[in-house]
Amino acid sequence: MAPAVTGRTRPTKPKKQARVQKRKRDDVDVEKLEHAVADLDPTAEYKNFTDLPLSEPTKAGLKASHFTTLTDIQAKAIALALKGKNILGAAKTGSGKTLAFLIPVLENLYRAQCIGADAGLGALIISPTRELAIQIFEVLRKIGRKGHLFSAGLMIGGTNLQEQRDALSRMNILVCTPGRILDHLSKTAAFNVGNLRMLVLDEADRILDMGFQRDVDAIVEYLPKDRQTLLFSATQTKKVSDLARLSLSNPEYVSVHESASHATPKTLQQNYIVTPLSDKLDTLWSFIQSSKKSKILVFLSSGKQVRFVYEAFRHLQPGIPLLHLHGRQKQTARLDITSRFSAAKTSCLFATDVVARGLDFPAVDWVVQVDCPEDADTYIHRVGRTARYEREGRAVLFLDPSEEEGMLKRLEHKKVPIERINVKQKKQMSIKNQLQNMCFKDPQLKYLGQKAFISYVKSIHVQKDKEIFKMSELPLEEFAASLGLPGAPRIKFMKGDDAKALKNAPRHGLSSSEDESEAEDTVDGLKGASVLQTKEKSKQDSVRTKYDRMFERRNQDVLADHYAKMIRNDDTQPDETDRLDGEQAEDDDLFTVKRRIEADQVLSDDSDVDSDHQRSENGKHIKKILIPGAKEPLVLDSKRREKLLKSKKKLLKLKDKGTKLVFDDEGNAHPIYEFEGEDQFVAKGAPEEQRRKFLEEETKRVETADLADKEAAREKKRTKREKRKERERLEAEENDDDDGGVTGTEGAEDGFANFLADARPLSDEDEREEPKPKRPKKWFENDKHKEQAKTDRQEPETLEDLEALASGLLG
Incomplete structure (x- = not known):
């Protein structure tokens, strides 16, 4: 017989076996590794990873990732970490600090066989930014995928919190950011860190500063206190207070470049340009035009500046792909931008300091710092994005003339070699007119420019190092013009002490023309308040130019009210949005006065004012309303106070709280809690005697109340019993009527039995006994039906009974 022919032309593949649960490895010679680590000499020089006592899965992962040679920080830190020492590791940017703590994490947990959900969390790695945490996790995955059975997880913000909670109990190694791991520690019940063996802080100086303290x-x-702690950064902290906070005792300080002449890599060429603040965008545009075939990373001080520069340059089309990255973007967008910039050969990324630490972008040619960094450490981290792993790179810093001297001192103190270069005027291009034209046509872009201006001024204002950041010497009006703005936006915290006093002065004091001119001279004379000045326009017989219309134009598309606050002239009439005593101040102002109550507005205690009464004080109308239940009238001196009248809940807070009173037998009122004096207490006798009398009186009162309660209970039971008997009597009468009447004494009530039932004392069984509710009769039911039902339910015993039952059913 011929075999059956099928349609298959290839042999069927065998089915894959079901995955078995991961378990601890039995083929691992842990004792051999322990002896090798114990014999390890941390002072010896190691050049390759094969010289260290590492497990086979780790060696295979390093080989697959093409890591063969040890860097300086890795050669010293890994040996100490394998022996369980606490480490403070400091090395230049791009020197391989990530592997210096990831390899000890894998090896120490491997030797301890900390594998599986029952082992719990063994290592916690904390990073200051999401992008750096993702990068660390990717490196961990690459070197641990060749045989390690650990469960590793990534916990960062911007992702699903519930999914992370479900996976936390299975993690052995966790890479995270401080905010998200704190959420899980405080809110996730199944998250247990009692078995933690290692804590790693990458970029430790940033994590331990005020931002994450x-x-x-x-x-x-x-x-737990008995853990191993590793701290790594390019600029390491040595503060005793920081180490005490981490319970770090006797740490080993590993700094391979501390004795080096430079704090930055030798292959990094560093220069700075002295350019006025108003020319920075022109210089940046000219630089991008001359470096179109390079990979450029541009640092700005705030996210609003990043967005404005990106949108403006994107409209100008420089001929190179543009990207922008800041902390206010969604996590998916941030991941997409970092991956696109890493994969690009030529691109320009505008970013804030969110990418200044730890991130490894391949082959970055230029790092451009348009805004001066806050300190030398930030500068070192920024320029560390290029010239990594002994590659070449270039960095350029834009400095305003007022920032040059102070910043060079800070860099010299940190051993940063930097050389000044000049801009070739032939290649310098100006884009001020183009930006002005774009802002005139696009209100949204102009609004972004105003926000960028305010954010930059704020970033300078909050800086601690005033030797570098000198607000009074910055040409802010020219800087606003370089952004394409018709005038500098209003910034209240920039007015200075004299302007603040002028603003807080009563309005009636500025009614005369002399006072007004005096106030204008005061504001105009302030250094650093140039943002409030506008070009004077004669309002009589003047020609309205295009520039004037642009300046007075009201933005109807994007946050119109906020836009009006930023562009209002000082000589215009104050509107309701700028009142000191009622309205919400704009979001971007620092230390603004929300509401001010003058001393002459405080009402005297003996003032008796009727409702809706108005009076004028110093030219200012004040309305007072007497609320029922309040001792003093409500002063309506602002719109916010007027809104109180619409809220009953807020009005209750203004009313006086009532006092509870009790009345005695004679009708006199007393407080609910009334204390007697010491003399009255002594007059009643000794304390023990008063105590005895009080107990006797309370005992008698309780006994009397108990008797009354028992009598009430008896009465209640008696009433229930009488109701039950009455109901039974009525049912019996109904049954008699249905039977056509009963002769004799069969249906009569037994009076003697009722008497005995009433005379019988009540028992607990009677109290617990409750009559069951009786099912009401149907319209077709009577006692005859009951009798018939009883006979129907009897089982037939003889053949005649069966025949009678069958005939009854049939007929």
């Missing part, structure tokens, strides 16, 4: 202190409270 509270988060780190709270995280450390959850962690």
Whole structure:
């Protein structure tokens, strides 16, 4: 018989076996590795990873990732970390600090066989930014994929919190940011860190500063004390207070470049340009035009500046792909931008300091710092995005003339070699007119420019190092013009002490023309308040130019009210949005006065004012309303106070609280809690005697109340019993009527039995006994039906009974 022919031309593949649950490896010679680590000499020089006592899965992962040679920080830090030492590691940017702590994490957990969900969390790696945490996790995945059975997870913000909670209990290694891990430690019940063996802080100086101080202190409270702690950064902290916060005792300080002549890589060429603040965008545009075939990373001080420069340059089309990255973007967009910039050969990325630390972008040619960094450490981290792993790179810093001297001192103190270069005037291009034209046509772009201006001024205002950042010497009016703005936006915190006093002065004091001119001279004479000045326009017989119309134009598309606050002239009439005593101040102002109550507005205690009464004080109308239940009238001196009248809940807070009173037998009122004096207490006798009398009186009162309660209970039971008997009597009468009447004494009520039932004392069984509710009779039911039902339910015993039952059913 011929075999059956099928349609298959290839042999069927065998089915894959079901995945078995991961378990601890039995083929690992842990004792051999332990002896090798114990014999390891941390002072010896190691050149390759094969010289270290590493497990086979780690060696295979390093080989697959093409890591063969040890860097300086890796050669010293890994040996100490394998022996369980606490480490403070400091090395230049791009020197391989990530592997210096990832390899000890894998090896120490491998030797301890900390594998599986039952082992719990073994290592916690904390990073200051999401992008750096993602990068660390990717490196961990690459070197641990060749045989390690650990469960590793990434916990960062911007992702699903519930999915992370479900996976936390299975993690052995966790890479995270401070905010998200603190959320899980405080809110996720199944997250246990009692078995934690290692804590790693990457970019430790940034994590331990004021930005993350509270988060780190709270995280450390959850962690066990007997753990190994590793701290790594390009600019390491040595503060005793920081180390004490982490419970770090006797750490090994590993700094391979501390004795080096430079704090930055030798292959990095560093220069700076002295350019006025108003020419920075022109210089940046000219630089991008001359470096179209390069990979450029541009640092700005705020996210609003990043967005404005990106949108403006995108409209100008420089001929190179543009990207922008800042902290206010969604996590998916940030991941997409970092991956696109990493994969690009030529691109320009505008970014804030969110990418200044730890991120490894391949083959970055230029790092351009348009805005001066806040300190030398930030400068070192920024320029560390290029010239990584002994590659070449170039960095250029834009400095305003007022920032040059102070910043050079800070860089010299940190051993940063930097050389000044000049801009070739032939290649310098100006884009001020183009930006002005774009802002005139696009209100949204103009609004972005105004926000960028305000954010830059704020970033300078909050800087601690006033030797570098001198607000009074910055040409802010010219800087606003370089952004394409018709005038500098209004910034209240820039007015100075004299202007603040002028603003807080009563309005009636500025009614005369002399006072007004005096106020204008005061504002105009302030250094650093140039943002409030506008070009004077004669309002009589003047020609309205295009520039004037642009300046007075009201933005109807994007946040019109906020836009009006930024562009209002000082000589215009104050509107309701700029009142000191009622309205919400604009979001971007620092330390603005929300509401001010003058001393002459305070009402005297004996003032008796009727409702809706108005009076004028110093030219200012004040309205007072007497609320029922309040001792003093409500002063309506602002719109915010007027809104109180619409809220009953807020009006209750203004009313006086009532007092509870009790009345005695004679009708006199007393407080609910009334204390007697010491003399009255002594007159009643000794304390023990008063105590005895009080107990006797209370005992008698309780006994009397108990008797009354028992009598009430008896009465209640008696009433229930009488109702039950009455109901039974009525049912019996109904049954008699249905049977056509009963002769004799069969249906009569037994009076003697009722008497005995009433005379019988009540028992607990009677109290617990409750009559069951009786099912009401149907219209077709009577006692005959009951009798018939009883006979129907009897089982037939003889053949005659069966025949009778069958005939009854049939007929």
